Amino acid sequence: MTTAWTDLFPYVAxxxxxxxxxxxxxxxxxxxxxxxNEDSQIVVWSRAIAxxxxxxxxxxxxxxxxxxxxxxxxSARIGATVCGFLVFLAAKRSVFAGVLAGEGALLLxxxxxxx
Amino acid sequence: xxxxxTFPSATAAFRGGLKSALTSAFFLVLAGTYIGMGxxxxxxxxxxxxxxxxxxxxxxxxxxxxxxxxxxxxxxxIEVALAVSLSAVRLFxxxxxxxxxxxxxxxxxxxxxxxTHFTSVSMWVESFxxxxxVPREQRIAFSNGLSVGYMGTAAAFGFVGYYLAAELPPxxxxxxxxxxxxxxxxxxxxxxxAMMDQLALVLGLVLxxxxxxxxxxxxxxxxxxxxxxxxxxxHRLREATA
Numbered sequence: 316m317t318t319a320w321t322d323l324f325p326y327v328a329x330x331x332x333x334x335x336x337x338x339x340x341x342x343x344x345x346x347x348x349x350x351x352n353e354d355s356q357i358v359v360w361s362r363a364i365a366x367x368x369x370x371x372x373x374x375x376x377x378x379x380x381x382x383x384x385x386x387x388x389x390s391a392r393i394g395a396t397v398c399g400f401l402v403f404l405a406a407k408r409s410v411f412a413g414v415l416a417g418e419g420a421l422l423l424x425x426x427x428x429x430x
Numbered sequence: 431x432x433x434x435x436t437f438p439s440a441t442a443a444f445r446g447g448l449k450s451a452l453t454s455a456f457f458l459v460l461a462g463t464y465i466g467m468g469x470x471x472x473x474x475x476x477x478x479x480x481x482x483x484x485x486x487x488x489x490x491x492x493x494x495x496x497x498x499x500x501x502x503x504x505x506x507x508i509e510v511a512l513a514v515s516l517s518a519v520r521l522f523x524x525x526x527x528x529x530x531x532x533x534x535x536x537x538x539x540x541x542x543x544x545x546t547h548f549t550s551v552s553m554w555v556e557s558f559x560x561x562x563x564v565p566r567e568q569r570i571a572f573s574n575g576l577s578v579g580y581m582g583t584a585a586a587f588g589f590v591g592y593y594l595a596a597e598l599p600p601x602x603x604x605x606x607x608x609x610x611x612x613x614x615x616x617x618x619x620x621x622x623x624a625m626m627d628q629l630a631l632v633l634g635l636v637l638x639x640x641x642x643x644x645x646x647x648x649x650x651x652x653x654x655x656x657x658x659x660x661x662x663x664x665h666r667l668r669e670a671t672a
Contacts, residue, residue, distance in 0.1 A: 325476055325477075325480050325501060326480065326483070328497075328501065328507060328510075329480065329483065329484055329487065329488075329497065330487070331507070331511070332497070332507050332508075332510045332511035332514060333484060333487070333488050333493065333494075333497045333510075333514055334487040334488055335511075336511045336512070336514045336515035336518065337488050337490055337493045337514055337515070337517075337518040337521070338487075338488075338547070339515070339518075340515075340518045340519055340520075340521040340522040340525075341518075341521050341522070341525050341546050341547060341549055342546070343522055343525075344521065344522045344523070344524070344525025344526045344529075344546065344549070345525055345529065345539075345542060345543075345546045347526065348525065348526050348529045348530070358522075358523045359626070359662065359665075360658070360659070360662045361519040361520070361522075361523075361658075362519075362520060362523070362626075362627070363626055363627070363630040363657075363658035363659070363661045363662040363665075364516055364519065364630075364654045364655060364657075364658030364659070364662075365516065365517060365518075365519050365520040365654070365658070366618065366622065366627050366630035366631055366634065366658065366661075367630040367631070367633055367634030367637070367653055367654045367655075367656070367657030367658040367661065368492075368513065368516050368517050368634065368650055368651075368653060368654030368657075368658070369492050369517060369614065369618055369634065370618065370630065370631045370632070370633070370634025370635045370638060370653075370657070371634045371635070371637060371638030371641075371649070371650050371653035371654065371657070372492065372495055372496055372499070372517075372614070372638070372650065373611045373614050373615050373618070373634075373635065373638070374634070374635040374636075374638035374639045374642075375499070375638055375639075375642055375650075376495070376499065376607075376610060376611040377608075377611045378639050378642070379642055380607065381473060381474070382473035382474075382603070382604075382607060383469075383473065383595070383600045383601075383603035383604040383606075383607060384473075384603075384604040384607035384608055385604075386600055386604060387601070387604045392608070395608070396611075396612070396615070399612055399615075399616070400615065400616070400619070403616050403619065403620075408616075408619070408620045410459060410613060410616040410617050410620055411458065411459075413612070413616040414462065414609065414612045414613050414616055417608070417612045418605055418608060418609070418612065421604070421605055421608050422601065422602075422605055425601045425604060425605075426601065429601065
């Protein structure tokens with residue numbers, strides 16, 4: 316593979332497998348902006364698929380992490396996720412409080428592991 | 431935001447939207463999410479300019495995370511396209527619900543192109559909260575200002591996260607990478623008010639881990655279709671027996 320292609324590849328891929336498959340749903344919404352409502356069965360089903368796929372992405376990022384996050388032990392990552400989620404629930408579903416608690420627990424776990 | 435907000439001109443309405451974006455709670459959520467995304471892009475060897483372009487063109491955090499992480503993992507392009515597309519299905523009903531709020535009788539299609547592209551979770555939630563107080567003929571300008579504020583925030587903090595990840599000691603860089611899954615998990619859980627959405631979230635987490643560990647091809651696709659369909663039928667079954 317040539318250098319130019321290697322450099323360009325992420326941008327071509329961004330258009331082909333990022334922008335187009337994402338934008339087509341917005342375009343479809345603009346064209347068919349009447350007739351369907353939030354409660355129609357196909358919309359409900361697609362919402363469930365969208366939620367599950369997003370959850371799959373989240374799980375992969377936490378359990379099969381790469382880079383600097385992967386260097387922190389799995390037990391600390393899972394423990395921090397549980398900690399963050401419990402605080403999120405306790406704090407009336409505050410995303411801010413949950414993320415803060417999860418990050419704090421991860422830093423503590425990673426620091427203890429390193430010492 | 432007062433109960434009703436009338437602006438002297440379209441430019442003033444645009445500025446009003448911009449100001450609302452920079453002072454809303456979503457400012458912090460977006461900043462945190464895109465700092466994490468910048469760190470993720472750094473971790474997977476992409477440039478910060480690639481990330482900024484993907485923010486402007488894709489403008490959907492889940493799709494961007496799928497893109498970044500699958501380029502690094504070397505997933506087949508067709509799988510990436512399908513996964514991105516499935517993650518974006520939710521944009522369709524959002525656009526369908528939003529446009530009637532922006533439109534007046536003589537609104538041209540081309541005036542709706544930008545609001546359509548700008549549709550995302552943050553903009554959508556805030557539009558429904560703020561737009562009813564804005565006069566109908568100024569709503570498109572206001573909404574565009576709101577969106578430009580959010581998109582600019584996201585793009586700027588993407589750079590911040592990228593360079594922080596490059597400079598920080600490993601533990602702190604790891605904590606930055608942890609921002610994306612944390613903020614996604616919490617905001618998805620917060621939006622999952624119905625039983626079906628909560629079930630889809632749990633099934634997706636479990637299936638995502640299981641299918642990746644088992645090294646199944648197209649794991650994200652099966653996670654979405656399998657987990658989502660199971661949750662959907664559980665919801666139908668409960669409605670039928672209720």
